[in-house]
Amino acid sequence: MGRRTQAERDAMTTEIGFALFAGAVLAGAAYFSVTELLPSLFESLRGRWSLVGPLAFTATVVVFIAVVTIVLTRFRHATRAGRQATAPPDRPGSARSGKPGGIDPDS
Numbered sequence: 001m002g003r004r005t006q007a008e009r010d011a012m013t014t015e016i017g018f019a020l021f022a023g024a025v026l027a028g029a030a031y032f033s034v035t036e037l038l039p040s041l042f043e044s045l046r047g048r049w050s051l052v053g054p055l056a057f058t059a060t061v062v063v064f065i066a067v068v069t070i071v072l073t074r075f076r077h078a079t080r081a082g083r084q085a086t087a088p089p090d091r092p093g094s095a096r097s098g099k100p101g102g103i104d105p106d107s
Contacts, residue, residue: 008079019071027064034059 004012034056039048 011079012075015072015075019068019075022071023064023067026067027060030059030063031056 035052038055039052
């Protein structure tokens with residue numbers, strides 16, 4: 001892989017920041033839902049922090065890691081697709097049909 005331009009490095013930095021922010025927000029939502037909403041739905045869990053606490057921690061960690069991984073993986077695939085779309089054009093007279101200067105195999 002060649003050298004990255006400043007714009008590519010800036011885009012990566014921005015995407016990492018977004019992934020961490022989105023992961024933190026959704027992990028906080030998961031923590032809230034496990035600690036506040038789950039005991040409301042199941043009355044037997046009310047006041048049982050020994051059960052809800054580890055469950056909330058596990059949900060928070062899993063959601064954070066999943067969101068960060070998904071966001072960065074999607075960015076990586078989008079970046080690769082963008083690089084392929086902006087690849088240098090073929091030489092004139094190449095065998096790719098539909099390109100200016102290309103050879104159409106049907107003619």
